[in-house]
Amino acid sequence: MNRETLVQEIKNKASFLCVGLDTDIKKIPTHLLGESDPVFAFNKSIIDATKEHCVSYKINTAFYEALGSKGWESMERTLNYIPSNIFTIADAKRGDIGNTSDMYARAFFETLHFDAVTLAPYMGKDSIEPFFKYKNKWGIVLALTSNSGSQDYEQQNIGNEKLYERVIKNTCEIGNASNLMFVVGATKPQELGAIRKLVPEHFFLVPGVGAQGGSLSDVCEHGMNKDCGLLINASRSIIYASNGLDFAEKAKEEAQKMNGEMKKILQQQGII
Amino acid sequence: MNRETLVQEIKNKASFLCVGLDTDIKKIPTHLLGESDPVFAFNKSIIDATKEHCVSYKINTAFYEALGSKGWESMERTLNYIPSNIFTIADAKRGDIGNTSDMYARAFFETLHFDAVTLAPYMGKDSIEPFFKYKNKWGIVLALTSNSGSQDYEQQNIGNEKLYERVIKNTCEIGNASNLMFVVGATKPQELGAIRKLVPEHFFLVPGVGAQGGSLSDVCEHGMNKDCGLLINASRSIIYASNGLDFAEKAKEEAQKMNGEMKKILQQQGII
Numbered sequence: 363m364n365r366e367t368l369v370q371e372i373k374n375k376a377s378f379l380c381v382g383l384d385t386d387i388k389k390i391p392t393h394l395l396g397e398s399d400p401v402f403a404f405n406k407s408i409i410d411a412t413k414e415h416c417v418s419y420k421i422n423t424a425f426y427e428a429l430g431s432k433g434w435e436s437m438e439r440t441l442n443y444i445p446s447n448i449f450t451i452a453d454a455k456r457g458d459i460g461n462t463s464d465m466y467a468r469a470f471f472e473t474l475h476f477d478a479v480t481l482a483p484y485m486g487k488d489s490i491e492p493f494f495k496y497k498n499k500w501g502i503v504l505a506l507t508s509n510s511g512s513q514d515y516e517q518q519n520i521g522n523e524k525l526y527e528r529v530i531k532n533t534c535e536i537g538n539a540s541n542l543m544f545v546v547g548a549t550k551p552q553e554l555g556a557i558r559k560l561v562p563e564h565f566f567l568v569p570g571v572g573a574q575g576g577s578l579s580d581v582c583e584h585g586m587n588k589d590c591g592l593l594i595n596a597s598r599s600i601i602y603a604s605n606g607l608d609f610a611e612k613a614k615e616e617a618q619k620m621n622g623e624m625k626k627i628l629q630q631q632g633i634i
Numbered sequence: 635m636n637r638e639t640l641v642q643e644i645k646n647k648a649s650f651l652c653v654g655l656d657t658d659i660k661k662i663p664t665h666l667l668g669e670s671d672p673v674f675a676f677n678k679s680i681i682d683a684t685k686e687h688c689v690s691y692k693i694n695t696a697f698y699e700a701l702g703s704k705g706w707e708s709m710e711r712t713l714n715y716i717p718s719n720i721f722t723i724a725d726a727k728r729g730d731i732g733n734t735s736d737m738y739a740r741a742f743f744e745t746l747h748f749d750a751v752t753l754a755p756y757m758g759k760d761s762i763e764p765f766f767k768y769k770n771k772w773g774i775v776l777a778l779t780s781n782s783g784s785q786d787y788e789q790q791n792i793g794n795e796k797l798y799e800r801v802i803k804n805t806c807e808i809g810n811a812s813n814l815m816f817v818v819g820a821t822k823p824q825e826l827g828a829i830r831k832l833v834p835e836h837f838f839l840v841p842g843v844g845a846q847g848g849s850l851s852d853v854c855e856h857g858m859n860k861d862c863g864l865l866i867n868a869s870r871s872i873i874y875a876s877n878g879l880d881f882a883e884k885a886k887e888e889a890q891k892m893n894g895e896m897k898k899i900l901q902q903q904g905i906i
Contacts, residue, residue: 386737424730424737430745431710434703455730457754458696459781465658465696473702482729484756484776486783504756509731511758514804518792525787525797532786 363449363477364498365540368565369589371417371447373634376625378590379617380418380451380567382597383408383440384425389602391609401429401436404609406443408601411610415617418449418593420567421476441474449593450477451502451567457482463492471499478502480545480567483529487536494537501542503533505557508547508570530560539563546585548576548594555584558591565591572599578620582627590633596620635721635749636770637812640837641861643689643719645906648897650862651889652690652723652839654869655680655712656697661874663881673701673708676881678715680873683882687889690721690865692839693748713746721865722748723774723839729754735764743771750774752817752839755801759808766809773814775805777829780819780842802832811835818857820848820866827856830863837863844871850892854899862905868892 372378383405387395390404397403409419421440426433444450456466456479470479471493478500481490493501506516506526516526523531530544544561546554548570557566566585570576571594578594585592596616604612628634644650655677659667662676669675681691693712698705716722728738728751742751743765750772753762765773778788778798788798795803802816816833818826820842829838838857842848843866850866857864868888876884900906 384734422734422737424728424734424741427741428737428745430741431703431706433741433745434706438703455754455757456696456727458727459779462656462694462696465694465700469696469699469702469705473700473705482727482754482756484754484787485727485779485781486786486788488781488783507731507757509757509760511760514758515756515792515797515800516758518797518800520787520790520792520797525790525792528787528790 368417368449371449372590375415375417375621376628376634377415377417377621378592378594378624379416379620380420380593380595381408381412381416381600381617382420382422382453382595383601384422384597385601386425387429389605391605391607393607399436399439401426401433402439405436405440407610408613409443411614412600412617413445413448415614415621416448418451419444420451420453420595422597423452423454438474441476452476452479455480455482455504457485457489459485460488460492463489467492467496471496478543480504483533487532490533491536494541499541501537502567503529503542503544505530505544506546506550506553508549508576512547527560530557534561539565543567543593545569548581551576551580551584554581558585558587562587563591565593567593567595569595572596578623579627586627586631588633590628594624640689640721643721644862647687647689647893648900648906649687649689649893650864650866650896651688651892652692652865652867653680653684653688653872653889654692654694654725654867655873656694656869657873658697659701661877663877663879665879671708671711673698673705674711677708677712679882680885681715683886684872684889685717685720687886687893688720690723691716692723692725692867694869695724695726710746713748721750724748724751727752727754727776729757729761731757732760732764735761739764739768743768750815752776755805759804762805763808766813771813773809774839775801775814775816777802777816778818778822778825780821780848784819799832802829806833815839815865817841820853823848823852823856826853830857830859834859835863837865839865839867841867844868850895851899858903860905862900866896
């Protein structure tokens with residue numbers, strides 16, 4: 363999906379919500395366990411219930427890999443079920459030497475048809491470069507994450523800047539605002555504002571609203587740009603809103619609620 | 635596999651060779667393409683041909699993911715075929731927030747039964763900690779890699795030390811010499827010597843000998859310890875030694891040659 367389409371979808375739906383499909387077979391309602399593919403059955407219901415209220419789904423590959431090749435099949439089925447006007451993210455945090463990253467890019471962009479994949483930059487620019495060779499595909503690079511461990515390296519100084527700032531600057535040499543996003547945690551709204559100044563145009567994928575304590579209004583105040591520029595991820599607060607027969611209905615209510623809050627903010631900001 | 639068994643296997647075989655199964659379906663001999671699972675057929679022949687000369691196989695997950703769920707099946711078959719006295723590594727470079735890393739650990743240690751998985755430390759200590767909760771399982775953390783991009787962050791100074799040194803020190807707080815190894819590229823033998831001083835006991839997984847230009851004798855001179863302390867990975871130079879009907883035979887010759895060189899070094903160092 364290209365940037366123009368993504369921005370248009372945000373305006374159409376008055377939403378910049380990304381629903382995280384961190385589907386743990388140990389947490390889904392027990393009545394689904396008799397299905398031939400319980401994880402897909404769960405995801406299908408969640409997608410049906412939330413697709414009007416979100417512009418993106420993020421598939422956390424770890425939860426599928428935990429089930430082995432069967433889990434990859436569930437991931438493939440889920441991805442194929444997502445409507446084509448919704449931006450799809452493989453939250454895979456890949457990154458390796460060049461010829462290996464070529465294979466990861468092939469995995470997520472050619473074999474599977476994700477729009478985007480999250481990338482871990484530790485090994486340097488050349489380790490993520492192969493993901494930026496594809497038209498209308500995106501690399502979403504870890505910058506400042508929402509976990510406490512972000513202070514171990516990301517927030518340490520290299521020269522006169524933080525490591526995550528160096529990562530952002532370096533990565534802007536290999537990608538642009540139409541194929542590169544950054545992961546910036548919602549738990550650090552002040553830093554989010556500083557990062558917005560550094561890269562005014564780029565989209566940010568923002569985890570940590572809700573369960574991890576970040577506030578939607580704080581994130582928008584510091585991180586929004588003229589095209590919105592944000593995809594706010596919510597996973598557990600939506601997909602596990604209920605553990606009963608009404609799980610999809612409750613997920614819809616949660617997504618609808620966030621959609622409503624987002625609509626107000628987009629209106630206040632004059633984006634819609 | 636525990637450390638004692640690994641060291642004993644190194645002594646028994648007079649080898650510290652790790653064969654990298656970076657199996658690309660586009661590069662395997664064409665006569666295998668008629669098999670129901672060509673990647674597994676290739677790996678099976680390579681394992682049969684090299685298992686006497688190596689102590690470890692490293693499965694590069696990217697090459698399997700590039701084939702989707704079928705690729706994961708090939709990976710599962712390959713892992714199950716490797717004899718139990720050989721140390722198995724998922725070269726997956728995973729790392730994420732805690733509850734997601736829990737799932738990756740489940741994927742590689744419980745669903746698949748790898749002995750070890752490579753880890754990317756960018757997100758901090760808490761992002762790799764879940765991998766160290768398993769008995770006789772190993773995390774192999776990226777420290778100083780063999781690619782040119784290692785200068786972008788790994789070799790930059792944080793305070794008065796390099797980022798990779800900080801990673802090593804921090805990671806030693808959550809793992810020990812019996813469950814934690816480090817990836818250190820063969821292309822930087824001087825730095826390898828400095829890292830050996832920092833962590834005298836730990837094993838290093840060393841890529842970059844052969845195709846990437848690192849020398850076996852240089853690596854051993856600077857990196858060996860009293861238990862050997864090295865797993866030297868070779869991938870393309872062994873598995874693609876020939877592209878014809880004799881591919882397994884030629885792979886065996888290459889592995890045997892490296893085994894011979896390693897035996898001499900182990901004898902010179904008084905390890906066997």
